[in-house]
Amino acid sequence: MAAGEEDDVEWVVDTIAGFLRGPAWSIPILEFMEHNCEVFDDEEESKLSYTEIYQEYQALVERLLEDYLKEVGINEEKFQEAFSSPLAKTHTSQAILQTVLAAEDFRLFKKMMVQKNIEMQLQAIRIIKERNGVLPECLTEGSDVFSEIEQEEMKILREVLRKSKEEYEIEQERKRTEEARAKLKAPDVTHSCPGDSREAVKVKESTEGAEHSEESPKCPLEGSHKSTKEDPTPVCPVQKGTENLPQPSCTKGKEDTKKRSAGKGSENTVQKAGVKGPDLSETEKQQLKQREDYLKKKRDLLLATKKESKSNAPPPSSDQKEEEPPPKEEMSEEKQRLLQKRKMLAEKLKEEVINKR
Amino acid sequence: MLGLLSVIQKLKGSPEQELRIVLLGLDNAGKTTLLKRLASEEVSTITPTQGFNIKSVQSHGLKLNVWDIGGQRSIRPYWKKYLGSTDLLIYVIDSADQKRFEETGQELAELTEDESLTGVPLLVFANKQDLVTAAPAAEIAEGLSLHTYRDREWQIQACSALSGEGVQDGMNWISSQIMNRKK
Structure with missing residues (x-):
């Protein structure tokens, strides 16, 4: 009798732990986080808007749990x-429970959202870099003053981005040869693999590149000295158009940067905090705004793409979080290897950057 | 609310009792300074709070989660969102700001009428006693008509969040309140 009860308890715990690992839980939670993390920064003070989002999260968690319990008949x-x-x-771990506990612990929730926001920013930056070869000036040296940590982060990021670009070029090259070969052999060519969401992003973004340059002409895509050096052949189709435009704000910003980076550590924090700093000049504010807009656009795009790939993909596997969609069978070995390498790089980057904070 | 979650919460493995304390008062009363003082942090560079701050304070074997919400007029309507399941209310007053005694009294009266705070103990800190123009705590208590509060425990404590004077006395009262409740 007692043993039977214990079995029962074990079954309930395992069932719920399984649910918390599965897509019925993780997809809506992840989607919520991706859509709401944007306002979360790592300032000590919390914004009033966090509370509303937190309450929505509580409601979501409660609803998901309750619905599931009802479904499987656990009262x-x-x-x-x-x-x-x-x-x-013994049958659950903090990692599994984190998203549940966050509904009862505002500070845990905030930490989770801040982390997600950083992840999304990094992803957006990676996509921009992949597409252009270089980052627009407003995202690199421009008007930003980096702290030591940030500089190190940027170093890692640049390295990752460079590798990723190299791989992309190799991949493109390979594709071209393959295509040429395929044309000789057979008329029907599978152009892009549906499982590779990066591919989709690239195609989509390159068509939008032109728009961006029109919308934000003050944000030249030339890139900084450093990244230009690193990329001897920047693949940046919009460069020419912007080069001729007057760009007094950016030039000024650069000078400011030089002056400021000579000293005054405290000002860096104000810069970092952005919007709140009362001693920001108009140009600096403008540049911050530009940067914000740019990132925002990228994020929206990213969200849209993610959503698309989610709805297109077959029923996702249990471990959905931040993973690339599972590679399809038709993917060549080389491609798989490349993906694997990228994933590792992204993981490493994430670990380095996020753990430092 | 969230009955299911409170069960899972236990798995977090912190055996100590946690309490929720809300810290309110007009703008510039010194709420954030007091919060930082309680958490033994630097109190020299504090700017007006636009949102809110939370800190955990250990006191007499209890974990006090203290919520400090901005006091500017435009933010005050949001106060009531933070009152749910509060164990204790701390209300901070700038004892040297005589012009706003009436305003702060009104805000406090309104707060104590809120359903979520029914029966919740109230600690009033008569802050900024380091200023020569500060009114004594007794005078402020009278101005607030604290003696008419019969449905809750209350206490007024003169203090200076800046120097730390009187703050510990207030915390001792809080602990004694919580101990009494547990019995």
Whole structure:
């Protein structure tokens, strides 16, 4: 009898732990985070808007849990009994529970959202870099003053981006040869692999590149000295158009940067904090705004692409978080290897950057 | 609310009791300074709070999660969103700002009428006693008609969040309140 009860408890705990690992839980949670993380920064003070988002999150978590319990026929009593037993501790981990606990712990929630926001920014930057070869000036040296940590972060980021670009070029090259070969052999060519969402982003973005340059002519895509050096052949079709435009704001910004980076550490923090700094000049404000707009655009695009790939993809596997969609069978070995390498790089970058904070 | 989650919450493995304390008062009363003082942090560079701050303070074996919400007039309507499941209310007053005694009294009266705070103990800090123009705590208590509060425990404590004087006395009262409740 007692053994039967224990089995029952174990079953309830395992069932719920399984649910928390699965897509029915992780997809709506991840989607919520991606859509709402934008306002979360790592300032000590919290914004009033966080509270509203937090309450929405609480409601979402509660609804998902309740619906699931109803579906599998676990009543609240059984649930309580199961999760009060010592088994609950041995059969679950903090990692699984984090998204649940965040609904009862505002500070944990905030930390999670800040982290997600940083991840999204990095992803956006990577996509920009992949597309252009270089980052627009407003995203690199421009008007920004980097702290030591940030400079190191940028170093890592640049390295990752450079590698990623190289790989992309190799891939393109290979594709071209393959295509040529295929044309000789057969008329029907599979152009892009549906499983590779990066590919989709690239295609989409390159068509939009022209628009961007028109919308923000003050944000030249020439890139900084450094990144230009690193990329002897920048693939940046919009450069020419912007070069001739007057760009007094950026030039000024650069001079300011030089002056400022000579000293005054405290000002860096103000810069970093952005909007709030009362002693920002008009140009600096403008540049910050530009940068914000640019990133925002990228994010929206990213979100749209993610959503698309989610709805197109077959029922996703349990471990959806930040993973590339599973490679398709038709993917060549080389491609798989490249993807694997990229994933590792991204992981490393994430670890380095986020853990430092 | 969130009955399911409170069960899972236990798995987080912090055995100590956690309490929620809300810190309110007009702008420039010294709420954030007091919060930082409680958390033994630097209090020299504090700017007006546009949103809110949270800090955990250990006191007499209890974990106090203290929520400090900005006091500017435009933010005050948001106060009520933070009152749910509050164990104790701290209200901070700038004792030297005589012109706004009436305003702060009104805000406090309105707060204490809120359903979420029914029966919740109230600690009033008569802050900024380091200023020569500060009114004594007794005078402020009278101005606030604290003696008419019969449905809750209350206490007024003179203090200076800047120097730290009187702050510990207030915390001792809080602990005694919580101990009494547990019995």
